[in-house]
Amino acid sequence: MWDHKIGLFIPCYIDQLYPRAGIAAFETLRRLGLNVSCPPNQLCCGQPLANSGAACETVALCRRFADSFLEYDYIVCPSSSCVYHIRHHYEKIARSEKVEKICDSIYELCEFIVDVLGIDDMKLLFPHKVGIHHSCHGLRGLELASTGELIQPRYSKVHSLLEKAEGITLTKLDREDECCGFGGTFSVFEPHVSVRMGTDRLSDHLRNGSEFITATDMSCLMHLEAIIRRQRKKAKVIHVAEILKTCRV
Amino acid sequence: MSQHSKKARRFLADAKRAAWHDETLWMVRCKRDRAAEAVDDWENLRGQASDIKEKALENIPQYIRQFKEAARQNGAIVMEASNHVMLQGYVATILRSNGALRVVKSKSMLTEECGLNEYLIEQGFTIIDTDLGECIMQLRREPPSHIVLPAIHLRKEEIGETFHKHLGTEAGASDPTYLAQAARKYLREQFLSAQAAITGVNFAVAETGTIVVCTNEGNADMGVHAAPIQIHCMSIEKIIPAMADLGVFTRLLARSATGQAVTAYTSHYRTPKPDGKMYIIIVDNGRSERLYHPTGRSTLKCIRCGACMNTCPVYRRSGGHSYGQVIPGPIGSAIAPFRDFRTAAGLPFACSLCESCSNICPVRINLHEQLYYWRQEMNSYRSTPILRKLIMKTAALVLAKPLYYRLAGSLGRFFLRYFPFMLKLPLRAWTRGRKLPRPERQTFRQWYARNASKHTS
Amino acid sequence: MSKTILVNNFIKNVRTAGAEVLFSPGEAAVSTDRWPGLLDFSKADLRLQYQTLENSEQWTDIAHALFCSRLGVAENGAVWLEDADMPHRILPFITRHLILRLATDSLVADMHEAYAKLGQDNFGFGVFISGPSKTADIEQSLVYGAHGAKELTVLLCD
Numbered sequence: 001m002w003d004h005k006i007g008l009f010i011p012c013y014i015d016q017l018y019p020r021a022g023i024a025a026f027e028t029l030r031r032l033g034l035n036v037s038c039p040p041n042q043l044c045c046g047q048p049l050a051n052s053g054a055a056c057e058t059v060a061l062c063r064r065f066a067d068s069f070l071e072y073d074y075i076v077c078p079s080s081s082c083v084y085h086i087r088h089h090y091e092k093i094a095r096s097e098k099v100e101k102i103c104d105s106i107y108e109l110c111e112f113i114v115d116v117l118g119i120d121d122m123k124l125l126f127p128h129k130v131g132i133h134h135s136c137h138g139l140r141g142l143e144l145a146s147t148g149e150l151i152q153p154r155y156s157k158v159h160s161l162l163e164k165a166e167g168i169t170l171t172k173l174d175r176e177d178e179c180c181g182f183g184g185t186f187s188v189f190e191p192h193v194s195v196r197m198g199t200d201r202l203s204d205h206l207r208n209g210s211e212f213i214t215a216t217d218m219s220c221l222m223h224l225e226a227i228i229r230r231q232r233k234k235a236k237v238i239h240v241a242e243i244l245k246t247c248r249v
Numbered sequence: 250m251s252q253h254s255k256k257a258r259r260f261l262a263d264a265k266r267a268a269w270h271d272e273t274l275w276m277v278r279c280k281r282d283r284a285a286e287a288v289d290d291w292e293n294l295r296g297q298a299s300d301i302k303e304k305a306l307e308n309i310p311q312y313i314r315q316f317k318e319a320a321r322q323n324g325a326i327v328m329e330a331s332n333h334v335m336l337q338g339y340v341a342t343i344l345r346s347n348g349a350l351r352v353v354k355s356k357s358m359l360t361e362e363c364g365l366n367e368y369l370i371e372q373g374f375t376i377i378d379t380d381l382g383e384c385i386m387q388l389r390r391e392p393p394s395h396i397v398l399p400a401i402h403l404r405k406e407e408i409g410e411t412f413h414k415h416l417g418t419e420a421g422a423s424d425p426t427y428l429a430q431a432a433r434k435y436l437r438e439q440f441l442s443a444q445a446a447i448t449g450v451n452f453a454v455a456e457t458g459t460i461v462v463c464t465n466e467g468n469a470d471m472g473v474h475a476a477p478i479q480i481h482c483m484s485i486e487k488i489i490p491a492m493a494d495l496g497v498f499t500r501l502l503a504r505s506a507t508g509q510a511v512t513a514y515t516s517h518y519r520t521p522k523p524d525g526k527m528y529i530i531i532v533d534n535g536r537s538e539r540l541y542h543p544t545g546r547s548t549l550k551c552i553r554c555g556a557c558m559n560t561c562p563v564y565r566r567s568g569g570h571s572y573g574q575v576i577p578g579p580i581g582s583a584i585a586p587f588r589d590f591r592t593a594a595g596l597p598f599a600c601s602l603c604e605s606c607s608n609i610c611p612v613r614i615n616l617h618e619q620l621y622y623w624r625q626e627m628n629s630y631r632s633t634p635i636l637r638k639l640i641m642k643t644a645a646l647v648l649a650k651p652l653y654y655r656l657a658g659s660l661g662r663f664f665l666r667y668f669p670f671m672l673k674l675p676l677r678a679w680t681r682g683r684k685l686p687r688p689e690r691q692t693f694r695q696w697y698a699r700n701a702s703k704h705t706s
Numbered sequence: 707m708s709k710t711i712l713v714n715n716f717i718k719n720v721r722t723a724g725a726e727v728l729f730s731p732g733e734a735a736v737s738t739d740r741w742p743g744l745l746d747f748s749k750a751d752l753r754l755q756y757q758t759l760e761n762s763e764q765w766t767d768i769a770h771a772l773f774c775s776r777l778g779v780a781e782n783g784a785v786w787l788e789d790a791d792m793p794h795r796i797l798p799f800i801t802r803h804l805i806l807r808l809a810t811d812s813l814v815a816d817m818h819e820a821y822a823k824l825g826q827d828n829f830g831f832g833v834f835i836s837g838p839s840k841t842a843d844i845e846q847s848l849v850y851g852a853h854g855a856k857e858l859t860v861l862l863c864d
Contacts, residue, residue: 010693010694010697012648012654012658014693015658015692015693015694016658016661016662016688017367017662017665017688017689018686018689019689019692019693019695019696022520022687022693022696022697023693023696026697026701027581036698037701038694038701040698041651043648043649043650043651043654044503044648044649045303046645046648049644049645050625050646051602051621051624052598052624052628052641053624053625053626053627053628053629054599054625054628054641054642054644055625055639056625056629056644057642057645058627059642060645060649061648063644065488066647068456095599125662134481136601136602136603136604136605137602137604138259140603140604140605140607140608141604147605147608148278148279148282149282149560149608149609150292150608151285151286151288151291151292152292175275177605178562179562179601179603179605180504181562181601182601183600183601183602183603184602185598186598186600186601186602187678187679188678188679189250189251189254189595189598189678190251190253190254190257190433190563190567190598190599191254191678191679191681191682192254192257192258192261192681192682193254193257193261193566193567193599194601195682195683196261196267196566197562197563197566197601197683198683199682200271202308206522223683224684225684225686226679226683226684226685226686227682227683229683230683230684249299273845273846276846277846288781308799328862379853380843381841381843381852382841382843383845385843385844398842398843398846399843400843400844401846403845404845404846405844405845408844425844425845425847425849427848428844429841429843429844429849429851429852430849430851432852433851433852433853436853437766437853440853441765441766457826464713465839465840465841465842465852466839466841466852466853466854467799467839467852467853467854467855468852470795470796470799470833470854471796471799471800471853471854473795474794474795474796474799475800491820492824492825492826493818493821493822495817496816496817496818496819496820496821497817497818497822498779498820500816500817500818500832507842509721509723509782509836510719510723510781510782510783510836511779511782511784511817511834511836512785512836513723513835513836513837513838513839513840513854514799514833514834514835514836514839514854515784515833515836516831516832516833517831517832517833518831519828519829519830519831519832520830520831521830522795522830522831540732541763546708704792
């Protein structure tokens with residue numbers, strides 16, 4: 001495993017707006033002793049466009065993406081919605097052998113650590129009260145955790161990594177699997193519902209004592225942070241990689 | 250701004266009502282979760298239900314033929330209506346030929362879709378909706394906002410006012426038991442004086458010609474058994490092959506809908522009552538088109554439980570009326586484009602693609618994929634605003650070319666960092682309840698170029 | 707599933723559905739003191755008498771009506787009635803208080819078994835009844851007695 005070549009995919013909005021999340025993902029993988037690098041010419045995966053109904057415009061993007069990651073054994077990405085989009089939609093948008101290979105080798109960061117590396121305890125240190133926001137694409141699309149709708153054994157890959165962190169208290173929420181209302185362009189096509197959903201999600205966290213809200217998707221957190229700042233609330237958002245980078249294995 | 254978005258804004262303006270609506274439907278969803286957990290192998294049951302429906306849809310002409318033969322042998326009169334006009338005509342003819350002027354009707358989304366009430370009233374018939382929720386909506390001359398809980402958007406005080414005005418209950422009275430009893434009294438009179446009863450249909454069994462109707466109130470039975478004429482209106486996809494299949498669906502329906510183990514009444518109508526007449530009208534009204542549509546077909550599996558509405562975080566906050574459709578919520582948005590592509594244009598986007606609806610659907614309709622599909626279709630449709638198309642095309646171009654990407658990124662970050670107010674107007678949809686993000690000094694790519702080498706492991 | 711579990715599940719679910727369960731050692735338990743004017747439709751002569759119901763006024767005043775069932779479902783507390791059990795189809799709905807008598811041997815575990823047991827029986831009308839008539843259409847507040855029976859009693863006998 002440790003000889004494999006890992007390509008880190010940093011999505012456009014993390015690159016531009018939240019580099020710290022990308023840096024944390026990179027540092028986490030390096031701390032785990034992996035041979036990780038970022039292909040210099042990687043761009044956007046096309047998710048925002050496809051979810052807005054312009055999947056047909058993204059054929060070139062998909063091909064480009066596949067080319068830039070072809071040499072890697074695994075692709076890891078700190079954004080569950082991008083991973084979901086690549087895994088579930090790429091073959092429909094631009095089917096090719098290269099694209100198929102990419103779909104099979106891409107993983108969300110936590111998923112990669114738990115399922116591929118098989119690491120159970122990362123010896124994290126994070127003495128804070130943390131609420132996990134399950135991003136829908138990670139939760140239902142990548143099955144990173146169980147949902148209330150499906151009658152199945154309860155699990156959460158993110159929870160299992162974080163709960164062992166030294167000093168951490170994980171918040172118990174009233175609604176564990178509710179959407180935050182970001183939804184890409186949904187947030188601007190339906191601003192009122194979107195803000196209401198985000199406000200409700202935020203209240204759930206505040207009511208139950210989260211000091212930090214973390215997620216596998218920076219986009220949900222961007223939306224929540226924007227509401228926190230607007231309403232001058234106290235909680236901070238933090239990408240899960242920023243907690244994982246405290247690992248001491 | 251889409252119609253849905255505008256109406257959602259209006260619904261949310263009454264923050265207290267909106268919060269109540271959300272919490273109440275969330276409670277129904279939680280009841281559903283507990284009811285489903287209490288069943289061994291719930292997920293397998295969903296799979297079975299989906300398979301039965303797929304099988305029924307695949308062989309629908311054969312099952313309809315079988316159903317018609319069996320029903321006729323049972324003594325029912327079976328008719329087929331290819332659209333809403335034919336349904337209206339058939340019902341009016343049946344009523345006239347039997348001299349029936351007063352009609353009671355239990356819940357039927359199909360007749361709602363076909364505008365049956367409006368037509369019959371226009372033709373001089375008296376038609377009374379007998380489901381309490383629908384009765385409230387009829388008195389208020391409003392459409393239902395939910396397919397199982399028609400009056401869920403109303404507070405009891407509003408219902409109290411409506412009843413005071415129409416049924417003569419005490420002014421200001423809003424106790425649900427008091428109001429429900431007043432409705433019972435009023436509707437009993439309607440049942441006992443009705444000359445015909447119309448019902449919707451939950452399931453129609455091909456092998457035996459049996460019509461199955463599920464209610465909690467008992468209104469379908471009160472109507473059907475009291476009036477000499479019974480008319481069951483069903484759309485083609487209500488067909489299921491065999492009685493044994495009912496075992497699967499009756500276990501799923503009420504648990505998914507309200508979290509009950511079963512509805513209070515699961516009624517099986519096979520033959521007319523002595524001296525009574527039983528009519529069954531099988532309606533297509535655009536369903537055949539969906540049947541042969543590669544994506545849309547799966548929406549015909551729907552058993553109208555309403556679970557996708559209860560779980561939908563958008564529906565709970567925007568209210569059923571925001572969809573402007575007979576059937577609101579995720580399933581409504583997935584079938585609306587078949588009814589009218591243009592009025593449905595905003596609906597596939599009134600969704601955060603959270604997938605909760607697909608997970609909860611007892612017949613496993615891939616609702617989120619349906620909506621994703623319609624987004625693609627809407628975008629290639631002529632009437633999509635040119636500006637939106639242009640933005641998409643430009644974005645696709647920018648995101649595919651490293652130089653453009655870097656340029657656009659620096660520009661955007663520059664404004665966000667130093668002149669955020671200049672972006673406020675173009676991004677006002679975002680900034681209405683949110684701040685714009687504050688980008689850091691460097692991008693990840695810039696950091697990586699400078700620092701990655703220091704990290705060599 | 708053992709019979710005790712079956713019976714216990716049934717009782718639990720009948721109660722959840724808002725009905726009461728009584729244990730009946732036989733006819734004696736059906737007391738007209740408890741239910742004045744009780745119409746016991748398990749008796750063939752009464753069924754015959756009510757078969758020729760013409761006037762709807764005869765229906766409206768029924769307070770307590772008893773029917774005998776041959777099938778009950780443990781998973782949801784539903785009790786089956788069909789044409790043969792009642793002289794007129796409206797009776798179990800129009801009575802204010804519905805009483806259903808059922809032998810514990812008639813219980814099945816779930817709806818699959820229930821439909822298997824019904825098989826291809828030629829009932830013209832049949833209904834599973836689980837609890838009294840109910841509605842929650844006003845603010846999701848549960849109210850019993852929407853249109854059908856306001857109260858339901860299940861008499862279980864061996």
